[in-house]
Amino acid sequence: MKKSHRAFTLIELLVVMSIIALLLGILLPALAKARKNALQVKCATQVKQMHAGLITQANDDAKNNFLLPGEVNRLAINGVQVPGRGDFDEAKNSHRNLWSAGVAKNLFPCVLLVSPAEISSKVLVCPTYQFNKYKPAADTYWDGDATAAGGSAASLFDINGTGTTGGIGASSVSYAAMPLVKYLGTTGTVLNQRRSGNWKSSGNSKIVVLGNRGPKDGVTTDPIYTSSTTLLIHGAQNEWDGNLCYGDNHVTYGRAMTPEGLDKVGTGTTATLDNVFLSNDTVAGKDSLIQIITKCDGQFLSNHTAGWD
Numbered sequence: 648m649k650k651s652h653r654a655f656t657l658i659e660l661l662v663v664m665s666i667i668a669l670l671l672g673i674l675l676p677a678l679a680k681a682r683k684n685a686l687q688v689k690c691a692t693q694v695k696q697m698h699a700g701l702i703t704q705a706n707d708d709a710k711n712n713f714l715l716p717g718e719v720n721r722l723a724i725n726g727v728q729v730p731g732r733g734d735f736d737e738a739k740n741s742h743r744n745l746w747s748a749g750v751a752k753n754l755f756p757c758v759l760l761v762s763p764a765e766i767s768s769k770v771l772v773c774p775t776y777q778f779n780k781y782k783p784a785a786d787t788y789w790d791g792d793a794t795a796a797g798g799s800a801a802s803l804f805d806i807n808g809t810g811t812t813g814g815i816g817a818s819s820v821s822y823a824a825m826p827l828v829k830y831l832g833t834t835g836t837v838l839n840q841r842r843s844g845n846w847k848s849s850g851n852s853k854i855v856v857l858g859n860r861g862p863k864d865g866v867t868t869d870p871i872y873t874s875s876t877t878l879l880i881h882g883a884q885n886e887w888d889g890n891l892c893y894g895d896n897h898v899t900y901g902r903a904m905t906p907e908g909l910d911k912v913g914t915g916t917t918a919t920l921d922n923v924f925l926s927n928d929t930v931a932g933k934d935s936l937i938q939i940i941t942k943c944d945g946q947f948l949s950n951h952t953a954g955w956d
Contacts, residue, residue, distance in 0.1 A: 686764040687881050691890040691898045693759050694858055698892045700754035705848040712847045715827060716744035720788045728786045737946035740827040742939055746820050751781050751789035762821035766879040767956060773819040823860040823937040829946040831932050839932040851894030853909055855923045855935040859889030863955035865904045865924030876956050909935055
C-alpha cells in the first residue's frame, strides 16, 4: 500500500515559529551583553598595554620618565639642532605628538590606540603611518612632527581641535591621558606635579594616568552629560562607564568618574572627591587628570586646549 505524507498544519508552523522567536528573545540580549563585556575587556587590555609601552620606554630613561615629545625633539642650541641636547620644546607636548612619537619608537602599534568599543565616526585607526618621517638629521622624529607650534604639519596621524569649543575632530586615538603641561600658572614658578611626579614609572596606585575619555570636565549634569558621545563607548545611553589605568599599571572598570582609592582633594570639611576629568587641584596638580589635548603651544596651562565630544 502506498504511504501518504502528512504536511505540517498552519497551527503547527505557527507554534514552531513562536518557540523560535521566544528563544531568540532570550538569547539575543545575552549575546549582546557577552559582546559588550568582551569589548570592555579588550579595551582594558589595550589601555594596560599602552601604559606598559610607556613603562618600557621609561626603563631606559635615567629618571624613569615616560615619553615626552618635547624631550625627543628639543629646542635648538644657538640656532643649531643637536639631537638629545637643548631645552625641552614644550610646544611639542600635545597628545597628538605623544602617541605619534610612541608609534615611531615602536612602543605600541596604531591599532592599539583606538578602542574596540569606539563609537565616534571621527576616531579611526591611522591607515598609513609614515615611519620614514623619523629623520633626526631633518629634525623630525615622528609622523606629523614639524617646527610649527604644536606640530601642526598635515598628518594622517592626528588629533585636531575644531571650532571655537575645542571639540575633537579627526583623531587616531580613543583614549585620554595626563596633560603634559610643565607649569600650572602663567609664570615658570609652579611646577605641574602630575607630570613631574607621575608621568613616569612611579608605581603610584592612586593616580590615573590614562583611560577612556569622558564628558567635558567630568560634568554629570545636563545638557553636557547626556549629550556626550563618550557615554556610548561602554556605558548605557545615559551613563558613563570606562576603563582607567593607574600608575602601577592596574586597570579598573566602573561608572564613577571619581573612582574609589584616589586621595581626596583638599582637607577637612572642604575636601572633595577626585574627578579624573576635572582639574581639582589647581595649586599643585597632585590630583588625577586625564584629557585629550588637541592643541599645545607653550609650557603653561593656558597654552593647552582640551577637546571633548
